[in-house]
Amino acid sequence: MTADEVFTVLDVGGTTLRIGAYDPGTDVLSRVRRVPVDGLHRDPGAPVPVLQRRVVEQIVCEVAAYTGGRPPRALGVAFAGPITAAGLVRAAPTVWGRRGDPLPLGELLTERTGAPAVVVNDLTAAAWRYAATEPGDFCLLTISSGIGNKVFRGGEVLVDADGHGGELGHWVCDLSADAPLCDCGGRGHLGAIASGRGVLAAARRAAHAAPAAFRGSRLASLCDSRADGIDNRAVAAAVRAGDPFATEVLRGTLTPLAQAITSVFTSVGVCRYILMGGFALAVGEPYRRLLVAELVRLGCFGLEPEQIDALVSLGVADDDHGLIGVGRLLAARTPLASARGAS
Structure with a gap:
């Protein structure tokens, strides 16, 4: 070569x-x-x-x-x-x-x-990676510094010539005046709540709000019991280890993400959702299970729980x-x- x-x-x-x-x-x-x-x-x-x-x-x-x-x-x-x-x-x-x-x-x-x-x-580029192996239409979701998505349908990524489409991270899902601030300057965007950065901010807030619960957690042991010392690597490791404190923090950020997925499902009918991005893949299968559980709780119109479980898969871990x-x-x-x- x-x-x-x-x-x-x-x-x-x-x-x-x-x-x-x-x-x-x-x-x-x-x-x-x-x-x-x-x-x-x-x-x-x-x-x-x-x-x-x-x-x-x-x-x-x-x-x-x-x-x-x-x-x-x-x-x-x-x-x-x-x-x-x-x-x-x-x-x-x-x-x-x-x-x-x-x-x-x-x-x-x-x-x-x-x-x-x-x-x-x-995400458009990443969709072309999975298009070679996916037998049908799919939605690719990345959960990393921010959140993005792309729908691949009929051999093409669904975006228009001006680049509109696939920006679920900027869907406004929290209308409160003190909603988390997105990197783009807007408030209450999905990416500010459920991205890796959003989960990190939520973990630090939870540690300050409930110091006793935090001190007794696996997460605390990974960051010298300092709320400001929490990072995404520690959060991912704590969730993988089954730490209740970190798991509940993550679970709380997944409701708006699950709502976004159900919106795509009910409006477009795509039945495959592939998760990638540094944070989601660092947590791995526990992340997928927690998201599926929230999708089951919310419901995907016309699907049974086992069908909802089959909707979501993890991307390649690289x-x-x-x-x-x-x-x-x-x-x-x-x-x-x-x-x-x-x-």
Whole structure:
């Protein structure tokens, strides 16, 4: 496999930038490198235009370092935010916070790297990974720094040319005046409540509100009994260990997520929901079981409990979803790659 035969693929999320090489002939991803994103996560006080410039510069520098300064054969970027068909990033709450001006990321990267760049939403890219193995329509849900979803139906991801669709994380599910604040600046959004960051905030609030219960929990033992020392890794480990305190915190965040899923189910009729994202997969099967239990409690019209259980599955336990997906999407859009892969 030479540099001329592979695509350079990136997945830019709210916390981590991943870059790798995807061979369209063998469907193999290799040489994955991970670095922190130079965005909101590292500098939450910086203005949106500053963070936008930093992220673009970081992508350009990472691509140059990865390819030894040579223009890639093609560049595919899975990016966390709504994106138009032309590669215009309309918003990126987990990457640079409040909306700011739309960023023509596809155009900028094509100019700066010398390679044709395709930029798509990270969940759109990930859906292309699962489209190769799912026998029918499905909804992909990510629970990580934020929450997103994409419905894959009839061989396509259901979004319009302006990037609308698949943003359940910004559904307003809490109308109270003191509802949690979303990274985008809105209040009461699903992502502010049920994402990894939302669960972390809920765990810290619960620890401050019920200090005795917290001190007796498995979660406390994982963070030196300090509420402010709780992190997502500790929450996930405590839930996996069956800790009642951490489990109840997580359960409390899952009601609006279950409501969102039932809304998609009853309105569109998709009967497969695949969970991915760093937080959901870190918790693993206990997360799936808790979500299913909440779906059963709420009810999915026309389904029995065992059918509801079959609705939800965990995705592959890695963080390569966007990289593999955008590689497959590039291959589908590149005639020479498609022909080579079929030979």
